[in-house]
Amino acid sequence: MTGLLLTAWPGLAEDIVWRPVGPGGGGWIEAIACDPQDPDTIYLGCDVGGFYVSRDSGRSWTTQNQGLNDRFVECIAVQPGASGVLLLGMEGGVFRSTDGGLTWQWQRDGFPEPQRYSFAAPIGALCFDPTRPDTVYAGIGRPRWGKDGRGHIYKSTDAGVKWQLVTPDGALDPAAVVCDLEVAPDGTYIVAATNKGLYRSDDGGLTWEPSNDGLGHTDVRELAIAPADPRVVYCTLRTTARDNEAWNGGVYRSDDGGRTWSPRCEGLDRRVAKAGEAAEMGSEYKEIAVDPRDPDVVYVGSDSWVSAGVFSSNDGGQSWSRRSWHFGDQRNMDYGWITQWGPSVSCLAVSPAQPDRVVFGTSGHVLLTDDRGATWQQRYCTVLPDGRFVGNGLEVTCFNDVVFDPARPERLYFCYFDIGLLISDDRGAAFRRSSQGMRDDGNCFTVLCDPQDPQKLWAGTGQWGWNQGCICRSEDGGATWTVAGQDTTGLPNGQVRCLLLDPTSPVGQRVLYATVNGHGVYRSADDGLSWQAINTGLPEAARQAPCGLVMDPANPAHLRLALGSNPPSGSGIYESHDGGANWRKVSEEVPFADLKDFVADPRDPDVLYVCQRETYDRTLNPPVLFPGGLFRSADGGRTWTRIFDFHFTNCVAVSPRDSSILYVGTTDHPYHDGSQAAGLLKSTDGGQTWQPENEGLANHNISCIAISPHDPSVLVLGTGGNGGYIGLDQDIARQR
Numbered sequence: 132m133t134g135l136l137l138t139a140w141p142g143l144a145e146d147i148v149w150r151p152v153g154p155g156g157g158g159w160i161e162a163i164a165c166d167p168q169d170p171d172t173i174y175l176g177c178d179v180g181g182f183y184v185s186r187d188s189g190r191s192w193t194t195q196n197q198g199l200n201d202r203f204v205e206c207i208a209v210q211p212g213a214s215g216v217l218l219l220g221m222e223g224g225v226f227r228s229t230d231g232g233l234t235w236q237w238q239r240d241g242f243p244e245p246q247r248y249s250f251a252a253p254i255g256a257l258c259f260d261p262t263r264p265d266t267v268y269a270g271i272g273r274p275r276w277g278k279d280g281r282g283h284i285y286k287s288t289d290a291g292v293k294w295q296l297v298t299p300d301g302a303l304d305p306a307a308v309v310c311d312l313e314v315a316p317d318g319t320y321i322v323a324a325t326n327k328g329l330y331r332s333d334d335g336g337l338t339w340e341p342s343n344d345g346l347g348h349t350d351v352r353e354l355a356i357a358p359a360d361p362r363v364v365y366c367t368l369r370t371t372a373r374d375n376e377a378w379n380g381g382v383y384r385s386d387d388g389g390r391t392w393s394p395r396c397e398g399l400d401r402r403v404a405k406a407g408e409a410a411e412m413g414s415e416y417k418e419i420a421v422d423p424r425d426p427d428v429v430y431v432g433s434d435s436w437v438s439a440g441v442f443s444s445n446d447g448g449q450s451w452s453r454r455s456w457h458f459g460d461q462r463n464m465d466y467g468w469i470t471q472w473g474p475s476v477s478c479l480a481v482s483p484a485q486p487d488r489v490v491f492g493t494s495g496h497v498l499l500t501d502d503r504g505a506t507w508q509q510r511y512c513t514v515l516p517d518g519r520f521v522g523n524g525l526e527v528t529c530f531n532d533v534v535f536d537p538a539r540p541e542r543l544y545f546c547y548f549d550i551g552l553l554i555s556d557d558r559g560a561a562f563r564r565s566s567q568g569m570r571d572d573g574n575c576f577t578v579l580c581d582p583q584d585p586q587k588l589w590a591g592t593g594q595w596g597w598n599q600g601c602i603c604r605s606e607d608g609g610a611t612w613t614v615a616g617q618d619t620t621g622l623p624n625g626q627v628r629c630l631l632l633d634p635t636s637p638v639g640q641r642v643l644y645a646t647v648n649g650h651g652v653y654r655s656a657d658d659g660l661s662w663q664a665i666n667t668g669l670p671e672a673a674r675q676a677p678c679g680l681v682m683d684p685a686n687p688a689h690l691r692l693a694l695g696s697n698p699p700s701g702s703g704i705y706e707s708h709d710g711g712a713n714w715r716k717v718s719e720e721v722p723f724a725d726l727k728d729f730v731a732d733p734r735d736p737d738v739l740y741v742c743q744r745e746t747y748d749r750t751l752n753p754p755v756l757f758p759g760g761l762f763r764s765a766d767g768g769r770t771w772t773r774i775f776d777f778h779f780t781n782c783v784a785v786s787p788r789d790s791s792i793l794y795v796g797t798t799d800h801p802y803h804d805g806s807q808a809a810g811l812l813k814s815t816d817g818g819q820t821w822q823p824e825n826e827g828l829a830n831h832n833i834s835c836i837a838i839s840p841h842d843p844s845v846l847v848l849g850t851g852g853n854g855g856y857i858g859l860d861q862d863i864a865r866q867r
Contacts (some may be wrong), residue, residue, distance in 0.1 A: 132771040146862040147846065149827035151194075152559030153854030154520050156469050157513030157550050157594035158527025160492025163277065163478040165208040170485035174217065174232065175492065176204025178275065179852030180527040180830065182219060185231050189490065189499055189510030192524035194829035194853055198235030199226055200807040202830065202852050205275065208257035208820030211264040212382070218267065218291045220254030223804045225269055227291045237805075241285065241294030245804035252804075255309045262318030265290045268297075268336060270309025270323060274352075277326060281306030284323060286336050297336035303327070311354045315388065319652065322389045324351040324366060329388050345392035347379045355419045356389075357426030358483075364389040365429055365448065366414045368857050373406045380783050381416055382431055384448050395448025399431075400438035411475070414438040418479035422486050429452070430504070430769040432476025432491055439473040441491060443504055454504030467509035468520040468564065469495045469550065471572070495550070497525065497807035508574070519561040523852070530834040530849025531628075532577045538585040540841040544609075544714055545855060546575040550594050554609050559847075560859055568612035571605045573863040576600070579630035583638050586855075589615070589659050591627030598649050604659050616645065616655070621662035623650045629680045633687040633710075644690065644711060646677035652692060670712035679729025683736045691717075691768060693741055697748050697757075702726070704739070705766035717768045724748060727780065733787040737767040740785065742795070747780040762797050763818060774818030777809060784836040788863060791817045794824075796833025798851060808832045811848060815862075829853045 159178040166172035177185040181196040182204055196202070203221035210216035219226040219235070224242060242250040255272035267290060271283040282303035285294040291304045292787040303309075304327035311324040322342065325331045328349030343349055350369040357363035363386055370380030381396035404413030422428035427447035433439055440455035457474050464474065475493050482488040490510075492497045497510040508779035511525045521794040530549040536542035545553045545562070552575035554561045566572035571593045581587035586608045593600020601624070602616030616622035625647040633642035636656075643655040644665075647730040651666040651674035668676060671694075676695030683689035688710040696702045704718035725746040730865040732738035759773035761783055779798050786792035792815050797808040810831030825831060830853035839845035844864040848856045 133518070145822070145824050145826045147811075147824045147858040147860050148846065149825075149856035149858040150680075151522075151524070151526055151827075151829070151854060152526055152555075152847075152857050153445065153522045153526040154468060154523050154550075154553055155522030156467065156495045156497075156527065157547070157854070158529065158852060159494045160477055160497060160527070162207045163480050163490060163492050164209055165482040165484070165488070165490065165498075167211065167479045167483040170482050170488060173490060174207050175497065175525070176207050176219060177527045178203050179529060182232055182235075183525055185510070189497055190523060194524070194526070195232045196235075196823070196829050196853075198228075198237070200237060200805045201226075202806075202832070203801070205253075205255055205273070206257050208267060210258055210259055211261050214264070214290075216290050218257050220257045220269060222250050222253045223806060224252050225254055225257070225291055225294070238291055238294070240292065241287075241296070248803050250279060250802070250804055251581075252285075256312040256323075258312040258314050258321075260314045260318050261316050263288075266335075268312050268314070268321065269294065270312050270325075272308030272310065273324070274308055274310040277308060280304075280306050280326065282307040282325075282327075284309060284312070284336060284339075298339060302339045303330055310352055313354045313364070316358050318362045319361065320388055320558070322354055322356070322364060324354045326350050326369075329354075329366065329389060329704060336431055342389050343392070344390065345385075345436040346383055347394065352417045353419050355421045355429070355541050357421045358423040360426040362386055362388050363421070363447070365394070365419050365427040366422065367419050368432065370403070370410065370413045370415050372403050372413070373408075374403065375405060377592045378403050378414065380414065382429075382448050383421065384453075395444070396451070398444075398451035399442060400433065402435075402437050409436075411436040416442075418476050418491070420479050420481045420489070422481060423483050424486055425494060430479060430481065430489055431845040434475045434477055434480045436473060436475060439475040439493075441474075441476060441479070441489070441504055443555070449783060454500075455498070455507055458626070462504065464498065464507040465509050467496060467512045468514060468562075472496075474498065484631070486824065495527075500860050514696075515561060519563050521561050526854030526856045527852065529851045530855060531575065532835050533837045533839070533847045533849050533855060534578045534580065535837055535839050536585070537580050537582040537840055538616075540839070543847065544578040544580075544588075544851075546577055546590075548574055551575045551592070552578065552590055552609070559855065565605075565609040566612070567610070568614070570601055570614045570617070571599065575599075576626055576628050577630055579632055581632065581638070581641065582634060587641075587658075589630055589643065591630060594625050595626075596743050598625050600624065600647075602627055602630070602645060602659060616653075616662055620660060621664075622653055623647055625649045629677070631680055631682050631690075633682070635687055642687075642710070644680060644682075646680050646692075648677065649675050651677060652680065652711055665711035666709075666714070667712065668707075668716075669705060672696060673703075675703035676702075676726070678726035678741075681729065681731040681736070681739070685736070689736075691731070691739065693723075693726050695724060695726040697724045697751065697755075698722075699751065704741075704764075706768065710791075718764075719770055721762070721771045722755075722757045728782045730783055730785060732785050732790050734790050737765065738790065739764045739768050740783045740793075741771070742780040742783050743781070775812070775814075775821060779808065781833055782836050784838050784846075786838065786843055786863065787840070788866075789815075791815060792838050793818055794838075795821070796836050796845065796848065798832040798834070811836070813860075824858075827858075828856060
C-alpha cells in the first residue's frame with residue numbers, strides 16, 4: 132500500500148490548510164545562537180521541534196524545518212560573515228542551509244552510511260574557524276544523553292558540504308562523546324571538550340593531545356574561548372561527587388590556550404546530590420559564554436534544579452554572582468506562563484553584535500537580557516491582562532490528546548506532555564492552565580466531558596516517563612480539580628489513557644470506564660469517586676498495554692477493547708456485552724503487537740480501526756516482525772485487513788458525516804538516521820487511496836486527531852514537538 136501513498140491523486144491540491152495554535156514555549160530548548168551581524172536575529176533549536184528563527188529579538192518566531200528529516204537540534208553554527216550559511220548538528224547528522232535557515236540539506240558526504248535502527252553520525256558539536264570561514268569541525272556523540280561517543284571529529288573545508296575524519300584511531304578516547312568544539316579567534320588551535328577530557332590540536336585537526344593539566348577530573352561539558360584574547364579559555368565540569376564527597380564541578384580557566392587549568396568557582400552554588408539522586412539535585416554548570424569585548428566578563432548557566440539560573444563574573448571567574456532570580460524579593464525575571472519550572476539553563480549565548488544582550492533557553496522558556504542580567508524578559512509568549520496567554524510562534528509542545536467540548540463549540544481541551552492540561556475558550560486563540568488540585572499536573576493524557584453537565588469533567592493525569600497516574604474530577608469546568616481515581620478509591624497507580632461515559636446513566640451517578648496501563652479496565656458507578664476492576668476474561672499479560680476502548684452508542688453495555696503486547700500474551704480485540712463484567716476475545720489470528728490507537732466508525736460500531744507501530748519482537752522464538760499500518764475490520768473485530776502500509780501509524784479518525792473519509796496520522800521511531808514521518812493523510816474511498824494533507828505543518832509527527840462534533844469540517848491535530856494545528860477540510864465544508 133505504500134505505493135498508493137506516493138502516487139495517489141498526483142497534482143491535486145490538498146484539502147486542508149493548517150494554522151498553528153498553542154501557548155508558546157514547552158519542549159526543550161536545546162541550542163541557541165545569535166547572528167554575528169544582526170542583534171535582532173536569534174536562531175534556536177529544540178529536541179523535538181527542530182529549528183526556529185526570530186528577526187525581532189525573540190518577540191516572534193517562525194519554525195523553519197523544510198528539508199529536516201530529524202527534529203533534535205543539538206547545536207547551531209553560523210558561518211562567519213554575512214553569507215546566510217547555517218549548520219545544524221543533529222542526532223541524524225549535519226544539516227546545512229544557504230538561505231538563513233529557510234531550507235535545509237542533509238550533508239552525508241564523508242560520514243558513515245545512514246542506519247535504519249541507529250545513528251551513524253550524531254553531531255554533538257560544531258564550530259567554524261573564524262579565520263577560515265569555509266573550515267568547520269564536527270564532533271560525534273549525543274551529549275544530552277551521554278551516549279554514542281566514538282572519539283571522532285570531522286572537518287570540512289567547503290562550509291559543511293563534504294567531510295573527512297581527522298581523528299585517527301587512538302587520537303581521542305574511543306568512547307569519547309564530543310560535547311563542544313572551539314577554534315581560537317586567531318585560528319591557531321582547536322580545543323575539544325569530551326566526557327573523557329579535553330583535547331587540543333595545533334595543526335588544524337591533524338593531531339590531537341590531551342589537555343587536562345589542573346582539571347579536577349575529565350568529565351568536561353562545555354568550552355568558551357575569549358574572542359578578545361585567544362589565550363583565555365573557560366570550561367565547565369560535571370559534578371561527579373555524591374553524599375559527603377567534596378563538590379567537584381564548576382568552572383575552570385586557562386590562560387595559555389587550554390594547556391593548563393585552574394578552578395574558578397568562588398560564589399557558585401555547590402550542593403552535592405545524594406547517592407541515587409538525579410544529577411540535577413546537585414549544583415551542575417554546563418553552558419558558558421564570554422563577552423566578546425572583555426575576556427574577564429563571563430557567564431555560566433546552571434542546568435540543575437537546585438541552583439538553576441545564570442551566574443556572571445567580571446574578574447575572569449575569580450568571583451561569581453547570581454544574575455537571574457526567579458523567586459523572592461530579588462526576582463528580576465518576567466517569566467511568562469510556565470511558572471512550574473525553574474530556569475535551568477540548557478543553552479546560552481552572548482550576542483556578538485550587541486554584547487550586553489544575553490539569551491538563554493530552558494526546558495520550556497527563552498529569556499533575554501539587554502543589561503547583562505540585571506533584568507530578564509521572556510520571549511516565548513504574551514500574557515494577557517486576564518491571565519490567559521498567547522504563543523508567539525515558538526511552539527515546542529508535544530500532545531497526548533485534544534478534546535472538543537460537546538456543549539461549547541469554541542472550547543478545546545489540550546492535553547500535553549510535561550505542561551499538563553490547557554483550556555482554550557476561543558478555539559486556540561488564547562489559553563489558560565487547568566491544574567489546581569491535580570496531584571500529577573505535569574502530564575494530561577485525556578479529558579472526558581459530561582454532555583449533560585457542562586461543568587463536569589474528568590481527566591487522566593500522571594507521569595510520562597514511568598507508569599504513574601490517576602483520575603481527577605472537576606465540577607467547575609476545569610477551574611479546580613480533586614483527585615477521584617487513585618489507589619485509595621480502587622484505581623491502581625498507572626497512566627489513564629482512555630475514559631468513557633455511559634450516556635444513559637443518571638447525572639450525578641455517571642457510569643465511567645477507564646483503561647489503566649499495566650492493569651487493564653476499571654469501572655465507576657458513582658461519578659468516578661470509586662472504581663472496580665473489570666478484567667474477567669482478559670489475559671493478565673495483555674492487560675499491561677490497553678490501547679483503546681469503544682462503546683456501542685445504541686447499547687452502552689457493549690464495549691470493545693484493544694490490547695497490545697504480542698499474540699502469546701493475548702494481544703488482540705476483546706468485547707463485553709455486560710458493561711465489562713465479562714470479556715471474550717473476538718479477533719482471529721492477526722499480527723497485533725504495538726497498538727497505538729483504536730476507534731469505531733461513528734455511523735457503524737461494527738466497523739473498527741486499529742493503528743500499529745512496526746515492531747520486531749526478539750522475545751518470540753523465532754523473532755517476529757509485526758508490520759505497521761492501519762487495519763480495518765467490518766465484522767466487529769473478528770477479521771482484519773491492512774488498508775494502509777506505513778511503519779509507524781499512530782492515530783486515526785473517521786468523519787462522522789461520511790464513513791468513507793478517513794484521516795490517519797503517522798510518526799517515526801526517534802532513534803535512527805533519517806527519521807521522517809509522512810504526516811497526516813486523508814482517504815475519501817475508505818482507505819483504498821491516500822492523499823497527504825500537510826500544508827502548513829512544521830512537524831509531520833502526528834500524535835492525535837480530533838474532529839469537531841459541531842462541525843465535521845473542523846479538525847485539530849496534535850504533533851510531537853511543534854504543538855497543535857487547526858484546519859478546515861474544504862472538501863467537507865463545501866458539502867455543508
